Amino acid sequence: MANPQKQFLIFLGKKIRQEREKMGVSQEQFGKLAKVHRTYVGMIERGEKNITLYNLKRFADALGLPVRDLIDF
Amino acid sequence: MANPQKQFLIFLGKKIRQEREKMGVSQEQFGKLAKVHRTYVGMIERGEKNITLYNLKRFADALGLPVRDLIDF
Numbered sequence: 001m002a003n004p005q006k007q008f009l010i011f012l013g014k015k016i017r018q019e020r021e022k023m024g025v026s027q028e029q030f031g032k033l034a035k036v037h038r039t040y041v042g043m044i045e046r047g048e049k050n051i052t053l054y055n056l057k058r059f060a061d062a063l064g065l066p067v068r069d070l071i072d073f
Numbered sequence: 074m075a076n077p078q079k080q081f082l083i084f085l086g087k088k089i090r091q092e093r094e095k096m097g098v099s100q101e102q103f104g105k106l107a108k109v110h111r112t113y114v115g116m117i118e119r120g121e122k123n124i125t126l127y128n129l130k131r132f133a134d135a136l137g138l139p140v141r142d143l144i145d146f
Contacts, residue, residue, distance in 0.1 A: 006127060008130060050127045052126070053126065053129065057146070059134060067139050067146040071144055
């Protein structure tokens with residue numbers, strides 16, 4: 001995942017972390033809301049995983065945002 | 074993939090097909106541009122596959138659009 005083409009996954013992860021922190025919830029609490037494991041939340045926030053659109057939708061739903069608001073690339 | 078929660082994959086696929094047709098290229102030609110197999114282009118356009126963000130970026134690059142322009146949900 002050191003591929004520079006995957007830089008956008010880093011941007012996405014930062015945006016998700018920022019929005020989660022705005023909600024005032026931990027990765028563990030957020031994982032329960034999005035129905036994913038807390039370690040998966042961490043991997044996504046660090047841009048380590050190539051998320052599928054379906055899981056991105058679950059994250060967006062848990063954040064109460066449309067998917068497009070998480071995407072700026 | 075009959076899951077109604079995955080309806081947004083159908084929307085995404087329709088948008089990709091529309092943009093590809095605007096470019097005037099076949100699925101086969103588009104697959105070469107995006108570096109994916111033509112059958113994969115068809116599956117994505119029909120909303121049959123849960124695309125990863127990395128592949129969505131490849132599609133967007135081949136269409137000359139930012140990813141956020143393909144997402145309306």
